[in-house]
Amino acid sequence: MTWRNWTMAVMGAWFALSAWVLNPMHSSPYFWTAIILGGLVLIGSLWELVDNVFRPSVYYLEALFGLYLGLSPFVYSFTRHGWATAITTILGAAIFVGGLWQARTKNSQAERTPDHPNHRVAS
Template identity: 30%
Template sequence: MQWRNGLSALIGVWFILAPWILGFSDRTAAVWTSVIIGAVQAIASIWIAVQREAAHGWKTWQNWVSCLTGVWFILQPFVLSLSGLAGETWTSVILGIVTAALNLWEMSAEESTAGSSSGGSRAAAS
């Protein structure tokens, strides 16, 4: 399991637990959104990590899904009126940025690895 995908999966698990840890479990829409999107992020991150041979850089839909969940978590406190809760807002925004960055980094790293390995095999074949 790549460490970037592992960290992204852990952040997804955090968002599943966040409503009770950060104290916004009384806001039904925020709870369900956090739990469902957090689970999607965790599943997509684990899925791509265990299927390393199927990953192809920017074409990896699981990384795109996880990246989009990161973008959602940046917006969540403002869309769901949680901005009055400073702890939730900062945690969500920072971890959303980290998630999006990790997945963009993972996709670019896979692309450069795939490019260098295919280039190396072409050179060996020549």
């Protein structure tokens, strides 16, 4: 489960940085959307990495943020910039799918609970 959290954290960090890298039309709404939602995805992923309690609501929020980020090229009308549209849409969709995958994982709680029967302590 942690590799998915790390992947989501990297994608969230990328969106926060993309406000400067992928803002071809210099749109203030896209700038703040990328910073805020990318930062929230990053914070949510890092929070779940250090927290021992499985909270599917955090992942559903990340999925919602990913959906919005993936649709942002169409919302902010910069589809004529093909490379920026492709990267933003693909990574937004990846965050959306990753958030749903994390939230719907059946063994998430069991994988992270130290008193789980399959949990082994290193000697």
